[in-house]
Amino acid sequence: MAMRFDGKVLLTTGGGSGLAAAVARRFASEGGRVAVLDLDGARATAVAAELKGSLGLAVDVASEDGVRDAVATVHREMGRIDCVFNAAGHADFGPIETWTLERWNRMMGVHVGGTFLVCKYVLPIMRSQGGGSIVNVASIAAMVAQPNNSPYGAAKGAIVGFSRQLALEAAPLVRVNVVAPGRIRTGMTVPLWQQRGGGNLEAGVSQAAVLNMLKRVGEPDDIAGPVCFLFSDDAAFMTGTTLVPDGGETAV
Numbered sequence: 360m361a362m363r364f365d366g367k368v369l370l371t372t373g374g375g376s377g378l379a380a381a382v383a384r385r386f387a388s389e390g391g392r393v394a395v396l397d398l399d400g401a402r403a404t405a406v407a408a409e410l411k412g413s414l415g416l417a418v419d420v421a422s423e424d425g426v427r428d429a430v431a432t433v434h435r436e437m438g439r440i441d442c443v444f445n446a447a448g449h450a451d452f453g454p455i456e457t458w459t460l461e462r463w464n465r466m467m468g469v470h471v472g473g474t475f476l477v478c479k480y481v482l483p484i485m486r487s488q489g490g491g492s493i494v495n496v497a498s499i500a501a502m503v504a505q506p507n508n509s510p511y512g513a514a515k516g517a518i519v520g521f522s523r524q525l526a527l528e529a530a531p532l533v534r535v536n537v538v539a540p541g542r543i544r545t546g547m548t549v550p551l552w553q554q555r556g557g558g559n560l561e562a563g564v565s566q567a568a569v570l571n572m573l574k575r576v577g578e579p580d581d582i583a584g585p586v587c588f589l590f591s592d593d594a595a596f597m598t599g600t601t602l603v604p605d606g607g608e609t610a611v
């Protein structure tokens with residue numbers, strides 16, 4: 360039986376963990392091969408090793424040389440790049456007076472700069488192949504206020520604006536969309552929930568779960584579905600838009 364991603368190659372950043380690892384597994388389970396890029400090369404290699412024909416690479420997405428070389432390696436080794444998931448990122452919170460410019464620049468450099476760099480280097484490849492689909496990760500923090508979270512919200516808001524503009528520039532061959540998840544159980548959120556629950560993870564999870572209509576936190580597969588939909592031909596008429604899988608949190 361033909362599968363949605365037969366013959367296709369996905370490049371994902373942040374692929375050693377969380378949302379991007381789930382997207383990599385879903386993409387591979389539907390016939391595709393995946394280049395798993397992560398700051399943590401061992402984690403990238405471990406995820407790639409589970410997936411037939413896939414490749415793991417260590418890269419810091421905030422480094423232009425690193426991203427340029429990694430994209431070239433993926434193109435050379437895997438022959439093509441059809442889909443991209445820009446998910447590398449970190450959480451960092453705190454009152455604005457405690458932020459240094461260096462910390463702010465790292466937030467912007469990884470989330471916004473990393474997304475920009477990967478798009479810059481994959482777009483010519485996708486155009487030369489005749490098409491492609493890029494999904495960039497924002498967050499509900501781009502849409503609603505959250506305590507002590509303004510640098511992260513600024514970075515995620517910039518990703519929404521960048522993606523909308525890039526969609527126009529990349530059209531009609533390449534589609535560019537955004538996924539803005541709510542609260543999902545990953546390596547990023549579990550330590551926060553543990554802390555907020557006073558050391559009790561389930562207490563922290565419950566505090567996060569009550570904030571949405573469905574009264575649970577999301578799991579990485581709740582994001583893998585929408586992202587793979589955006590990669591697929593079912594989303595062939597969608598570009599420049601944002602999907603918000605958040606259990607209804609931003610609708611109330």
Ligand SMILES: NC(=O)c1ccc[n+]([C@@H]2O[C@H](COP(=O)([O-])OP(=O)(O)OC[C@H]3O[C@@H](n4cnc5c(N)ncnc54)[C@H](O)[C@@H]3O)[C@@H](O)[C@H]2O)c1
Nearest residue numbers: 373376377378397398419420447448498542543545546547
């Ligand atoms: N989990 C959530 O609730 C949630 C909600 C909204 C948005 N997001 C966003 O989703 C993305 C993925 O986060 P996650 O929840 O899967 O977290 P995660 O910590 O499980 O995974 C993030 C991965 O990114 C990698 N990474 C960090 N900095 C990097 C860099 N400079 N270069 C390359 N790789 C780097 C980490 O090593 C890690 O493997 C992030 O952009 C995050 O902001 C997460």
